[in-house]
Amino acid sequence: KQLSFLGISTANMSPSTIKQQIAIVAPMSGYISKINFHNGMYAQSSISLMDIISSEHLHLELDVFEKDIANIKKGQKISYTVPALGQSVYYGTVEVIGKEFNINSKTIRVHGHLEGTKPTFLKDLFINAKIYLNNEESLALPEEAIIKDGANSFIYVANEKLNDKEIEFEKIAVVTGATDNGFTAVKLIDTIPDGMQIVTKGAYYVYAQSKAGELEHEH
Structure with a gap:
């Protein structure tokens, strides 16, 4: 049973199939943002070996000033650029408006979902974003x-x-x-x-x- 927890099938196990190393399979797809172990280290069950960021659930985190937060509504369109990656414009929508006020920056956190083409994100990468308060065309x-x-x-x-x-x-x-x-x-x-x-x-x-x-x- 302990072997099955490690992802090792005992159905076809034989002396010829036993290996000195085993592959550790991540529970999700994505990329590794932090490694918490080194060669020769004993891996205890209470220790996180690495941090993985899922590429399937990326989102925007925007800081909106308190004077503007009353105008923000779920579903409003967002356009944003990633200065480190060029001037291409990408799009998203407002999904969650935070309830916690940051006293130091005088802002409230707004979460946005990505739509359409997505840039190559890196964790905590700075973006410039605009939230459109209405969908009127002129x-x-x-x-x-x-x-x-x-x-x-x-x-x-x-x-x-x-x-x-x-x-x-x-x-x-x-x-x-x-x-x-x-x-x-x-x-x-x-x-x-x-x-x-x-x-x-x-x-x-x-x-x-x-x-x-x-x-x-x-x-």
């Missing part, structure tokens, strides 16, 4: 496409260049929202005319030229 434009003039914001639209004619520009007022990774959410106040396209590059140049034209007109 038009987003590069920050350089949005012109701010005092309290007002607008974008430029232009007609396609036909027969070498000059391109005509028109301003469209917008209301700006959140900015993320160089893009800003916008809500159009006016409808974009048919045949016009949003100017995403060089908008400030167009704005500067229009202001210069206004000054020349004043003279």
Whole structure:
């Protein structure tokens, strides 16, 4: 019975099959994060020989500041990057919101499940993560496409260049929202005319030229 506990089958045991070494089979698949023994050491039943991290149950551990925790809900989407492994973006969802407050860091631990493609994780590896508070979709434009003039914001639209004619520009007022990774959410106040396209590059140049034209007109 003791041999069966070691994973040794006694059904086909014979003098020719007896070996000086036996293989210790881990109870799960994964990778070894810590080894607690050395050659010649007596392995007692009360001693953990090694620590194994299962690759099947990896999760995210995020520290959320107390002022933001009221906005966090189970099921919200998470995007994250692993700086040590590059700038690739991965995704997950909020699964468990902790109940213990960390007095030193003023944070609460949030656990997230991984979705889709997973990076090659190492234990305790630092990540940058964002939790999306809602699933609303909106038009987003590069920050350089949005012109701010005092309290007002607008974008430029232009007609396609036909027969070498000059391109005509028109301003469209917008209301700006959140900015993320160089893009800003916008809500159009006016409808974009048919045949016009949003100017995403060089908008400030167009704005500067229009202001210069206004000054020349004043003279």
